[in-house]
Amino acid sequence: MKGLLTLLSFIAAFSSVVLGQTDSEPIQYTPTHNITTIVGTWSSGSQAVVTGPGFASPNNLSFFLPENTGVSYSFTDDGFYEVAQFRLNGNGSAPNCATAVLLWAHGQYTLQPNGSITGVLFGDGYQQIQDPCTAVSSFVQAYNTTELYQSWGISQDPTLGYTLQLYQYNGEPLPPQYQITTSPIMLPTQPLRNVTPASTPAPADNIVIRKRSDASTRWGWNLGLW
Ligand SMILES: *[C@@H]1O[C@H](CO)[C@@H](O)[C@H](O)[C@H]1NC(C)=O
Ligand SMILES: *[C@@H]1O[C@H](CO)[C@@H](O)[C@H](O)[C@H]1NC(C)=O
Ligand SMILES: *[C@@H]1O[C@H](CO)[C@@H](O)[C@H](O)[C@H]1NC(C)=O
Ligand SMILES: *[C@@H]1O[C@H](CO)[C@@H](O)[C@H](O)[C@H]1NC(C)=O
Ligand SMILES: *[C@@H]1O[C@H](CO)[C@@H](O)[C@H](O)[C@H]1NC(C)=O
Numbered sequence: 001m002k003g004l005l006t007l008l009s010f011i012a013a014f015s016s017v018v019l020g021q022t023d024s025e026p027i028q029y030t031p032t033h034n035i036t037t038i039v040g041t042w043s044s045g046s047q048a049v050v051t052g053p054g055f056a057s058p059n060n061l062s063f064f065l066p067e068n069t070g071v072s073y074s075f076t077d078d079g080f081y082e083v084a085q086f087r088l089n090g091n092g093s094a095p096n097c098a099t100a101v102l103l104w105a106h107g108q109y110t111l112q113p114n115g116s117i118t119g120v121l122f123g124d125g126y127q128q129i130q131d132p133c134t135a136v137s138s139f140v141q142a143y144n145t146t147e148l149y150q151s152w153g154i155s156q157d158p159t160l161g162y163t164l165q166l167y168q169y170n171g172e173p174l175p176p177q178y179q180i181t182t183s184p185i186m187l188p189t190q191p192l193r194n195v196t197p198a199s200t201p202a203p204a205d206n207i208v209i210r211k212r213s214d215a216s217t218r219w220g221w222n223l224g225l226w
Contacts, residue, residue, distance in 0.1 A: 035154050035162065038111070041185045042164045042177035043072040051082040052185035056104035058124050058192040061140050063102045071174055073166065075109060080189035081119060082106040083147075097133040105143050106187065117166070119147035122191045142195065 043050050049070035056063055065086075072084040083106065089099040105125025110118050125143040148169040157163045162179040 033115075033153060035156060036179070037077070037182070038075050038152070038154065038164065039077045039184065040182040041072065041074040041180045043180050044070045044175035044177045046070065047072075047178065047180060049084050049086050050180065050185060051084045051187075053187055054185075055084045056187070058104065058126070058187065061126050061193075063104065063128060065102070071177065073164070073177060074184035074186045076184050076186070076189065079108050079110070080106065080186070081109040082184075082186045082189075083119075083125075094133065097131070099132075100130040101127055103127040103143055106189065107147075115151045117147075117149040117152055119149075121145065121147065123195045124191045124193050144195075 041051055046068050047070065048066040048068035049055065049072045051072045051074040054064060055066070055072070063086075069086050069088055071087070074082045083103065085101065085103040087101050087103075089101065091097040091099070103125070104127070105121050107119055107121035107125075112118055121144050123142075123144045126140055127143045128138065128140045130138040150167045150169060150171050152164065152166050155163050155165070157176075157178070160178045164177045164179065166174045166177070168174060
């Protein structure tokens with residue numbers, strides 16, 4: 001357990017480090033950045049995951065389990081953002097051992113001149129990880145890191161409308177997200193629980209993992225725990 005936490009902390013720290021990147025020319029904003037504003041709430045797939053009070057309750061470190069996996073991001077026009085993710089980390093050799101991760105965090109974002117988005121979190125974010133194949137099958141840990149999204153763009157889907165594509169620190173795309181509303185659905189944009197650096201939340205009750213046949217397809221990108 002201790003070992004797993006240490007490993008996860010290491011992965012979390014490592015994932016925010018960008019390897020060997022050099023300064024590049026300032027971005028030339030193209031229609032993909034200006035077709036519409038990034039301000040609002042975005043959600044992938046069946047839009048089962050949406051930021052705000054319907055997903056996370058930071059006061060008691062709990063989640064309302066969405067009906068399906070997905071990611072959701074909200075951005076305000078004054079520099080705040082919120083992240084909600086429910087993902088399954090598939091395990092081809094042991095299908096019953098898919099790890100479920102629920103993650104919530106918020107903080108302040110900056111659209112960088114080189115086309116990236118950086119985010120500094122408030123430190124009250126947390127994630128719940130359920131691994132059905134380990135002795136301690138579910139636990140909650142703090143999630144706080146400096147986030148980097150290497151690039152982003154907005155396009156218009158003929159049926160689903162404005163679509164936000166975010167690329168993670170390592171260039172891996174997140175699932176495309178569709179604009180739900182231009183008025184962001186978010187919890188208050190301030191720290192929402194007392195956190196001291198190095199605080200370790202208590203273990204959580206198990207969540208129920210509802211597996212869907214399309215989960216492995218929709219979560220086909222390399223997730224990893226971060
Ligand atoms: C873009 O800028 C951000 C913030 O300064 C930086 O962390 C990132 O490494 C830069 N990316 C590239 C490709 O230079
Ligand atoms: C295009 O989008 C970028 C990022 O949102 C913004 O900084 C810039 O002002 C926009 N340019 C125009 C002409 O709207
Ligand atoms: C956590 O807090 C939320 C919102 O205050 C509440 O709806 C929910 O029932 C609480 N959950 C638990 C497990 O206490
Ligand atoms: C898949 O599950 C097996 C059995 O629990 C485990 O040994 C293996 O490490 C898992 N692989 C991944 C990538 O999680
Ligand atoms: C969260 O990370 C930020 C820097 O990214 C740091 O300033 C802050 O102290 C951290 N908060 C906690 C509770 O660790």
